[in-house]
Amino acid sequence: MSSAPRTLFDKVWDAHVVAVREDGEALLWVDRHFVHEGSHHAFRKLEEKGRAVAEPSLTFGVSDHYVPTLSRPHIADPEIAGMVERLNGNAARHGIRLFGLDDPAQGIVHVVGPEQGLTLPGLLIVCGDSHTSTHGALGALAFGIGASEVAHVLMTQTLWQKKPKRMRVTVLGRLSAHVTAKDLALSIIASIGAGGAQGHAVEYAGEAVSALSVEARLTLCNMSIEAGARCGMIAPDMATFAYLRGRPHAPKGADFEAIVDEWRGLASDPGAVFDREVAIDARLVEPTVTWGVSPEDALPVGGTVPHADLANPLRAKYVAEALAYMGLAPGQKLTDIAVDRVFIGSCTNGRIEDLRAAAAVLAGRKAVVPGLVAPGSSAVKRQAEAEGLDRIFEAAGLTWADSGCSMCVGMNGDRLAPGERCASTTNRNFRGRQGPLSRTHLMSPAMVAAAAVAGRIADVRTLAGEGQ
Template sequence: MTAPKTLYDKIWDAHVAHEQEDGTCLLYIDRHLVHEVTSPQAFEGLRMAGRKVRAPEKTIAVPDHNVPTTLDRVSGVIANEESRIQVEALDKNAKEFGVNYYPVSDIRQGIVHIVGPEQGWTLPGMTVVCGDSHTATHGAFGALAHGIGTSEVEHVLATQTLIQKKSKNMKVEITGKLKPGVTAKDITLAVIGETGTAGGTGYVIEYCGEAIRDLSMEGRMTVCNMAIEGGARAGLIAPDEVTFEYVKGRPHAPKGAQWEAALNWWKTLYTDEGAHFDKVVTLKGEEIEPVVTWGTSPEDVLPISAVVPAPESFKGGKVDAAKRAIEYMGLEVGQKLTDIQIDTVFIGSCTNGRIEDLRAAAEILKGKKIKDGMRAMVVPGSGLVRAQAEEEGLADIFKEAGFEWRLAGCSMCLAMNPDQLAEGERCASTSNRNFEGRQGYKGRTHLVSPAMAAAAAITGHLTDVRELM
């Protein structure tokens, strides 16, 4: 009998194309997602070496980081010259190397991590990489998915493999049921609050437990998306009926007999009884509160009912880091988090730019107006999410509440396009990073769920969404 395996072990074993004596492997890559920021140097490298893309049919490119999200972008002109050059370079490279491509003008365009699942490129048991750390998102399907640098992008383009050594296994179990008003975003932030941003370093996390099983695919993607903020190489959730239901019928999902064959294999993708995990973290679902971040690291997370912590309550280098964060964020020790005034709200990103996220925010906003002077925007994760939200009437709710209703892209999550915070502006954001300057020079970010972002837009300060439910 073979030893019991984790889900990670199984996917890993199914993709080793070559193994050296020291355990260094060539891991075969099933899907390679490409965007405009981390790929130009890789394509240039191929060109200089006279190499081709080994598997263009497994390579999917879409511009997302730089693209404007304002309605005037349909004119096809990107005003910022450097951004325009980068997007044009992707247009050119996609054509020249013959990879699958969704240009800005295509309704299927959007954030790469939303487009991949939406089009059925991401399937259970696959290996998925992209020159973007939030590739972890695809782990929600039980796919081994992680971010890579540009040298590795070039390596995958040329060889369809990565040189890898296996990570350790970590289990994160969320038991029980979530309370009303608590979402996948709160789970994933709460886990990072528990483990710290380096707690997952060297590990692949498998999320499990009743609260995870109860999540939709959208929610599972939100959880896995931020595995990287916990330092993990990847996050995984074993595929189940929810997964299969989501995948079935998508443009690039298998059909007919191939669907049946795929399903048979996918159903074997779970962690065996008694398999070994190197680290286990357990949280009780019913104890998770709606959370917000107060500082400049995703680990600076607290329940909305808490106060800004004293730096001295931390240990080691974190004391100085917390001091710096409180100063940067313009906060007072002991200040109630609900007293923090907000001037900007951003709903979108690969963390929370899917249809369910927009539904959750619209639910809170229905029939209400945002606070006077508030700048609020919704940036759907893809053109198709946008279209669906319009069909469901969500767009009207946002617009009537006072939100801007934008076109798809990464937008203010990383502020490479014109959607940025000005110096000192403070944003309740559904994105994934609250680093210094992340959303704009000296901008201040509080990470929250879509429902919490909607609540803050209405009241003008960080708010416990349960008071508005």
């Protein structure tokens, strides 16, 4: 191995190279492969080839995309029930550990992996879901793959990849009160664009990133794909090790402490070269919300919906079409936008700290619009109930649900009615993402809670100062 300074990404990549072809593509070993109900195309390919799963003990199934979050275990829609049943069958047939509908550890795959200690520093993790970038928050190299690649990993436990370029996003200073990892992520995407990190492995660094809790880091890395990045990573540190110690599937006792020494080396060396460096001043990041149909359409909450830029006809057309879809007027204040519904949950913001942040705003208050709270995992749900958060949500008038991807993906029955506008803690405000003709405004859990109370997009900092 070369003695030149290496980035965190290079260290994990190099450790997984089985072979390199003449054309430069590398065959990589996969340490963890997560599959879900949507992986049915890949299992079918496996059957067509008549092959077995190469490493069932490194493959984990999670029921999350299609599972209903209300009225469980009953599944009313036969098509959805069929998807859940198909994964059950494939997992049983191939000897794969399944976190299924009735499993106490069930949840959204990107919440379950870290929570169960299956996600560890230095591992290479893939899943047929783009938000697999989440797991990089623990120092893993984790990225989403398509069905053909899922089938390839099932059959060989390896994957051909071209090495991406390296990009470092350094976040200077500290985030202000009520400003979260979600706001930081949206600010970064607004700054570099939804395709700004295409072809790059992103490492997040700097004082503000070190100061983030592990759960907040998971939120930040989760959104890497919304900037087009191949993956997002953060060097593991004391906070990471403390988070992992004692997790069900993490190494135990003396073994764990010995491995921590190995993990400490997973940081970019001084002098390691990145193909691109971006710096963000954390002190300038404000509570941020989206106004359009791409996560890059994000602004500080005090801002106004953009006007069509007449100097740039392409941009003008883009803005005009986005505003027409969203039912907004140019120049409208973001805090004047009334919402019909709120959603709290998803792999982006469905962890216990997210629910606590939302509950802190909702405690003693009433939501003036309906809303759904779907915990990121069944374990998060139990923890929230032990802390009484469920009672705060219900007292405020929101619906407390079971865990799943829920209203983030629009494929499990939880969705908006056409034309409805939702303040949402999710990751994509694409046209129709939360149901046909749905209108999504992305923001942090506390900001969604503030919107629920105000009935419109609101600055949580104003609400926090008001008393209850």
